[in-house]
Amino acid sequence: MAEVLVLAELNAAGGGVRKTTLEALTAARALGEPSAVVLGAPGTAAGVKDALAEYGAAKVYVAESDDIDAYLVAPKAEVLAQLVSEKSPAAVVIPSSPEGKEIAGRLAIKTGSGFLTDVTEIAADGTATQVAFAGATIVHSQVTVGTPIDTLRGNSVTPEPAPAAGAEETVSVSISDQAKLAKVTDRVVEQKSSRPELTEASIVVSGGRGVASAENFSIIEALADSLGAAVGASRAAVDSGFYPHSFQVGQTGKTVSPQLYIAVGISGAIQHRAGMQTSKTIVAVNKDPEAPIFELADFGVVGDLNTVVPAATEQIAARK
């Protein structure tokens, strides 16, 4: 069976594989037999190999070097290009993070290939599904030159275990000076949160301008915590200083596609819809019955979020 390279996206130091990696391994099986590629500092692969094998990696290529994490993007693209040249895979699948897309782009140029980003589905013939323009348009695309490279959007595919051998193969690494220009000197975490990652969460609760203040976002956080959800915010809420920018959902923020999206006090401007329109189920709470968010909502409550949301939080907690 044809080999498909899947770049493993890992959590920070020792945190294991990200769900996006398991999704990529699952999606890659449509095209052939996945081989995972682990790139990082020495010792990176030890803690993640088993998970990769469980989700279908017949082989695990391990390239470990301090240079890989010390410089931005370029070293990873270089090692992947080396593997593409040695293994001639049928395709390369990469989780669609900012770094993943940049690696894909550089890899495309290095290997004389085309690439597609934010793919939501991969068919056996290589046809990729993408959503364009705020989720309003669904596109089928194909790479026509070289080795197809797809970056897979998070939460598009349900990870399914498919135990495989996970045979480790060490890749010798020698990063060129050319790839060692942009040096990462520090990695700073400013907001430690026990909540799930916004783009990976299966439930997202977002607040908008209607939440009215930064303090009042505690209502949104409480509902999110009762559901084990991530917290998001509309651009209007972020611009008003209610919530930090890194939680912004929309055209100029994150794109999320959870099982359930709850929009609270969000009118539903195109800017916001762009980031959440592909959510499976959408629930809205807004005091304006004419708010465009209700056109998207599977279930909507017209009412004051300050009474509806805390009461709903209480009832959800009581059910546990």
Next chain:
Amino acid sequence: MNIVVLVKQVPDSGSERKLDPADNTVARAAADNVINEMDEYAIEEALLVRDREGGEVTVLTVGPASATDAIRKALSMGADKAVHVVDDAIHGSCAVQTSAVIAAALSQLEYDLVLCGAEATDAQLSVMPALVAERLGIPQLSGARKLTVEGGTAKIERQTDGGYWAVEAPLPAIVSTWDTINEPRYPSFKGIMAAKKKPVETKTLGDLGLDASAVGLANATSKVLDFAGRPPKGEGVKVADEGDGAQKLVDYLASQKIV
């Protein structure tokens, strides 16, 4: 300090955008075209660096003749001059091809720093800095929420989920900026008038030493096979809160087996 800002004209993300069924490319002719919002932050950052370090800001655009509107906007904010690569053969080019055009155009300019928006709101690839860096062999400092340039080194804070990475590189480098980096200025009346007299040089593929076979829809590295509108959602349920709104909401979540 010579700075080049990459600027793209895009269909307004606040209006309805479409693909053209004739060739599956972005329907630009019928759209309300504007400067890519994220590029305004790159222009502002370029102006701030120029005003500190001296030098010139050049706007570089690849796009149809109508993209001059985006160029004028950038010049009216305060950029000094512009290069507009316009050639019918470029229509329908993929990102890989477009990066070759941009790299060729940059190679004909003097630059210490290249700036661009971290994302174009039409295609949302966020890859151009990586592609251009790969082609030119210059460092990529992408996704910046903060930039400092000092003594031949550029340092950024690369925005991440819940924090940032500090990344630095020697100049020349390409830096892309998010909307967290600054607050772009509005063009003044004086700026708008001055922009009309600023030089805009147009270049064709031939001027860049590129062959038409390297670009365009027919030679793209990927193609759109077909597209369709998202199927309309079934009519949702909307209830007015009469003291029971929370109950109904939780009942709905229960019916979906969420709680």
